[in-house]
């Protein structure tokens with residue numbers, strides 16, 4: 199297994215619509231294992247493949263709070279086939295929008311259909327935190343982010359903050375790159 203780099207806002211790949219998985223082969227199983235390890239390491243309770251820059255309809259979820267409570271869900275081509283009218287609100291966060299949390303309302307209960315690791319069709323009902331996490335991850339597959347559910351003002355504030363941070367990182371990287379040849383000469 200291997201840890202995969204998680205992409206963050208404003209990386210434009212987060213806005214890609216993910217493609218259906220046609221066959222659950224060894225490559226997909228490897229990706230599922232790597233995604234799960236990456237999610238546990240982060241740590242997070244859900245991860246969509248696009249967050250590791252793979253535009254496939256693949257999600258891993260585990261809302262277990264401790265290692266003993268772990269029970270990972272591997273969702274391939276997941277879809278919500280039923281959602282309750284009743285909504286519930288959770289303070290959500292996202293590994294691709296680090297250190298930002300806000301309340302999002304979503305259906306309180308959903309039924310999810312997906313392929314499992316054996317390529318078999320499965321269905322399960324989710325409520326509470328699990329329902330929220332699954333819907334949050336499925337949103338990623340459509341190129342969405344949880345901040346899309348916030349008011350325009352809030353969303354723009356978050357997007358601006360991350361764009362500015364990315365520009366600062368770029369400037370620092372450029373300065374380092376400019377400084378690097380000199381230090382190499384000095385060492386030569």
Ligand code: NI
Pocket residue numbers: 291292293294334335338
């Ligand atoms: Ni997320």
